[in-house]
Amino acid sequence: MNAVRVVMAAVVCVACVVVPSVAPPAQAQLLGKGDSEPLPAAPLEAYERNIAAPPQRCTDFEIVIAAGTGDSNQGDDPLHVRGLRPGSTLLADVEAAGGSVSAWQVPYTASVGVLGTLGETRTNMALPYGASLDTGKRAVRTHLATLHDACPDTKVLFLGFSQGAGLLGDLVAESPDPSLVAAYLIADPGRSRTTYHTAETVTGARGVRGENGEILIPLDGVRLASDVSGLTGPRRTSFHDAEAEVLTFCHSNDLACATQHDGLAQRVGVRLAQPAAAPLHKLAGRGFKDFGHNPIATMLALAWELAAVSHVVQEYAGETPPFSGEDITGLGVLLHVAAQELLPMAAGLGVPQIPMPLIDLIPHVMNMMPHHLAYFEGGDHPAWTIDGESVESWIAHDMVPRIQAS
Template sequence: MGARKAKPRGKRRLPKLLLFLGLLAILAIILIVVLVITLLQPGPPRLPRIPGGPSTSETKERPDAQSADCPDVLTVVIPGTWESSPDDDPYNPSANPRSLMLRVSSALSEQFPSSRTSVYTVPYIAQFRNPTNLADRQADYNVSRTQGYKRAAGKIIDTNKNCPLTRYVIMGFSQGAVIAGDLASNIGNGRGVLDASDQDLVLGVGLIADGRRQPGEQNDIGPSPEGVGAEIALSGMRGIVPGITMTGPRSGGFGELQDRVQSICAPGDLICDSPTVTNPLRAASQLAGAINNPVHAMYATPRYWSLDGSTATQWMYGWASDVIDEAPRPKHN
């Protein structure tokens, strides 16, 4: 009876290799889903104002006065995920009474008359569908983020057309911070919304838990962690999950607006303080507790972020209040 032929060693290794690659793919998807679910969860204190540097762009010729119904300042507020709806009233938002940004916008509306600042809360889908749950009928993140951006940009464009002397303060939390930061990046780099000659009209930008945050690319306020935004950490995994595009760093950063952008990120908030994903196995271990991580929803308390006793929402209100109070007061017809 002849000896049994040994199976080629390469054939025995192939199933193990395929299994290993499959596990890596699953871990990568789990990592994205963990951040996806956290990203959609709910996101300013009082500090001396950090003045923005002057723009290097030449300002265009403007009229001496504008219409009486134009505010001196338009404050554009962009809520986070699950904190808005497409049909919400932008001047009296009620889609989510517990919206984090309401703590800032309501205080500003009470402090200033609408002639000084019109506070406009962008109504948009503000959803983030969980791709692992087939029963989840929410809108995809890409759809939600795009609608929020277009509506915020459209409001600024229309206001600038009718009110050429109006200035702007732009603020956002979480998904809203991504949108607000994208607006600031495009304006600051001359990519639209406002002409490059109108960059000086943007008085300040306030971001809480920005998913595209890069330390050092703006004024990092208070306790500032070394991690990056989730969209940067996961930018190498584009296209793995349909409807969710991790867009990576902003091209050109904030350009001319860099020193007018204030960013708050609590250490441990994986939306803005994520490790760069170079090793899916290690990253999966680091982010395993993301779903139950309470940091992202606690910016109205001093538990995870505070500065001189102020919470993130208190700081943002104080900063925006100072910026609006010191804004130019154009003449009106």
């Protein structure tokens, strides 16, 4: 169905949706668990129980891992470490290098609203992006408090991708944990613009300093323009008060972390990332994954999402008429096409219709999808590298001396 394809492309661009695979990752096999386990009957109860559970053992280091959109849900067992993407071997690589290391996978909704439930996803709730971030941040805060009570000497490393990078980066900026040694943020939607100042990490890696204090580690053959930043806008709070190093990784073709600063795409991302009480989304449950559960709430929640985007685009159009191919990125176009095709389903809900006859840009945006996953090996796009090795492998090798130095 064309409408579904349009919506899926829109969701990918707006909120970094990652189409997940259900193949069991290396870490899950390492811990003796597979991905075929059914979700708990009461995921919210499991969420509350899991985030407050004390660690099974104290280690010198714990890696807190937050996967991207669609690759997590609140019912996940945080000790069942899936990694950032199926097939990841980062944890195994770090463990093989020696040292006392454990990992904790953030159980959060990893959702982008009702629109995000049209595609393949592991999420069990249709919460909007901002509300989803809040579930992740609450989980990490609660877990770290429990961890420090039980294991006061344990140090922490953050590792996040896409929405997961967004929530971990927010935590470092808002309330830096004194036990945090370093944060690795891949495709961070909250990335700030780069400055002209180079920087060197404590492990000797060289990068470029961001306006908020993070260090951009350059990918091989990639030059990131200084006028692009993350899709949900740079964080209002910087990393300058954090003792931990914050390393960020971004490709110029990845809209999630390299969007025109204050352009239409970023304005839409900023709007959708705002925290929301989302009572309709809570009633909608799993959205289109279980449409019969509460179809009225699902459609009302969808109308809320489309109305929010329509408002941003109308405002943008009033500032920069007329629209052009440069002014409207594929993000804005696809959202409007999605609204135009889905609005008949939500007739009478008061969502404004804005005709946007720019469907010819859809193939261009569909081609952007593999770029967001090219930080990892095994995808449709050749994996990007740092000094000749994959991004995850580079991160693993950067973690090891930090752990061994403790």
